[in-house]
Amino acid sequence: xxxxxxxxxxxxxxxxxxxxxxxxxxxxxxxxxxxxxxxxxxxxxxxxxxxxxxxxxxxxxxxxxxxxxxxxxxxxxxxxxxxxxxxxxxxxxxxxxxxxxxxxxxxxxxxxxxxxxxxxxxxxxxxxxxxxxxxxxxxxxxxxxxxxxxxxxxxxxxxxxxxxxxxxxxxxxxxxxxxxxxxxxxxxxxxxxxxxxxxxxxxxxxxxxxxxxxxxxxxxxxxxxxxxxxxxxxxxxxxxxxxxxxxxxxxxxxxxxxxxxxxxxxxxxxxxxxxxxxxxxxxxxxxxxxxxxxxxxxxxxxxxxxxxxxxxxxxxxxxxxxxxxxxxxxxxxxxxxxxxxxxxxxxxxxxxxxxxxxxx
Numbered sequence: 478x479x480x481x482x483x484x485x486x487x488x489x490x491x492x493x494x495x496x497x498x499x500x501x502x503x504x505x506x507x508x509x510x511x512x513x514x515x516x517x518x519x520x521x522x523x524x525x526x527x528x529x530x531x532x533x534x535x536x537x538x539x540x541x542x543x544x545x546x547x548x549x550x551x552x553x554x555x556x557x558x559x560x561x562x563x564x565x566x567x568x569x570x571x572x573x574x575x576x577x578x579x580x581x582x583x584x585x586x587x588x589x590x591x592x593x594x595x596x597x598x599x600x601x602x603x604x605x606x607x608x609x610x611x612x613x614x615x616x617x618x619x620x621x622x623x624x625x626x627x628x629x630x631x632x633x634x635x636x637x638x639x640x641x642x643x644x645x646x647x648x649x650x651x652x653x654x655x656x657x658x659x660x661x662x663x664x665x666x667x668x669x670x671x672x673x674x675x676x677x678x679x680x681x682x683x684x685x686x687x688x689x690x691x692x693x694x695x696x697x698x699x700x701x702x703x704x705x706x707x708x709x710x711x712x713x714x715x716x717x718x719x720x721x722x723x724x725x726x727x728x729x730x731x732x733x734x735x736x737x738x739x740x741x742x743x744x745x746x747x748x749x750x751x752x753x754x755x756x757x758x759x760x761x762x763x764x765x766x767x768x769x770x771x772x773x774x775x776x777x778x779x780x781x782x783x784x785x786x787x788x789x790x791x792x793x794x795x796x797x798x799x800x801x802x803x804x805x806x807x808x809x810x811x812x813x814x815x816x817x818x819x820x821x822x823x824x825x826x827x828x829x830x831x832x833x834x835x836x837x
Contacts, residue, residue: 516540516766517566519557519758521550521659522696524570525786526779534773540766549694550659551576557758558583564758567767570613570774574603574752575662577610578821586610586756589768593775596793601752603817610754613774614789617722617809618663619748620650621741623705626716635717637746638671641684648688650717651702655831658694659751664719665831666820667749670813674823681834690715691835699724705741722748723788726805730785743807750812753789 516538518524524544535541543566547553550571557569561583572580580586586609594602594611601612620641622634635641641650653661669677692698699706703718707728725739755774757767773779780791784802791798 512762513766514539514541515543516568516763516770517543517545518568518570518770519545519547519553519564519566520570521553522546522548522694523787527782527786530778530782533778534770538766538769538773540763540769542770549653549657549696551654551657551662552694554580557585561585562760564760567758567761567763568755568770568774569758570753570755571659572610572754572756573659573663574750574754574817575659575666575820575824577603577754578817579824580756581609582821585759587759587761587764589757589771591768591775592772593777593793596795597775598792598794601792603752604754610756611771611775612792613753613755613780614783614787614792615750615752616789617748617807617812618660618667618719618751619722619807619809620664620744621703621705621718621720621724622744623703623716624738624740624742626704634742635744635747637744638668638680640744641689641717641747642680642687644687646687646717648690649715650684650688650719651690651692651698651713651715652719653695653698654691654693654836656828660695660698660719660721661691662824662828663749663751664747665827666815667747667813669827670749670815678830678834681831685835689835695720707740717744721788722807722809723784723790723802725807726785726802727788729801729805739805743809745807745809748809748812750809750814752792 531542545566547556550573554572554576588608590608591611597612601615604610620635627634632645635646640646652664655662655665668680672680692702698718699720702713702715704713704716722743725741728741729736729739755771757764757771761767777793777796780793780796783789783791784798
């Protein structure tokens with residue numbers, strides 16, 4: 478998702494009139510009246526929700542929300558680990574299946590079974606026995622391409638991992654750092670799922686030789702470097718980027734008349750399934766408010782708001798998904814996956830191997 482995750486860009490959200498919560502700095506002293514009325518949500522930089530939806534939660538619950546963005550998902554998780562026991566906030570949004578085992582091993586979360594969990598498919602509930610985290614959305618990490626570039630240069634866009642190492646796509650791809658970005662790590666895991674534990678490093682040697690560029694996080698890759706980002710901070714020169722299967726709808730919102738297809742496409746043979754979770758941070762100052770916020774994040778009101786705010790699929794199977802999201806997003810029937818236990822056992826070693834191979 479998200480989207481993580483999800484596909485969620487500040488520039489894209491601003492372009493369609495979406496307003497996220499204002500970022501806030503440190504909070505008041507522990508145990509204050511303000512703390513009791515405020516619930517703090519730690520997230521990656523790409524968390525967004527409609528003002529009306531957030532206002533409804535605040536009105537119904539009596540809590541004010543403070544958003545504490547922590548960079549890309551990998552950086553946000555690292556910061557949560559460094560501050561565990563005395564967390565920056567009450568709830569964490571955006572830890573995904575590539576990083577989940579690390580967060581659980583570090584004992585970041587207090588168990589809580591959120592309301593509405595019975596509407597979430599079992600396949601998304603990776604901690605269903607202990608409920609330390611709650612699945613909130615999912616999406617597929619895939620290479621996206623700028624249709625105009627490939628039409629202009631009369632080159633067929635890539636479809637698979639194998640295509641990306643062909644000479645026709647030399648110096649065209651930008652991806653995210655596996656050590657700091659969840660989409661970057663998911664893309665690496667996709668190549669491991671494809672080529673196996675004995676073949677993925679050889680693939681990355683070829684990808685490096687073919688001129689892949691690596692940046693810290695999704696925001697930089699998509700908004701700064703990708704040529705197909707309409708909401709980008711600067712017009713990039715890379716027509717291929719690691720993003721989401723649900724990225725194309727973000728490029729269509731607000732366009733009149735609505736185009737037949739999005740200006741960006743998805744290389745459907747390069748996808749890895751990502752699931753994002755939220756959890757009550759252990760040691761939260763406002764545990765009661767944190768539980769209320771988790772319930773809200775899994776409510777249909779929030780879940781149905783997610784697709785066009787964060788461009789991810791809602792975790793609830795009964796949440797309605799907007800037609801624009803389904804029309805322009807790519808449906809991935811068979812994304813690459815790896816068992817959580819396999820990721821847990823190998824993730825740190827794989828990241829170190831990737832960093833040594835690609836960044837040096």
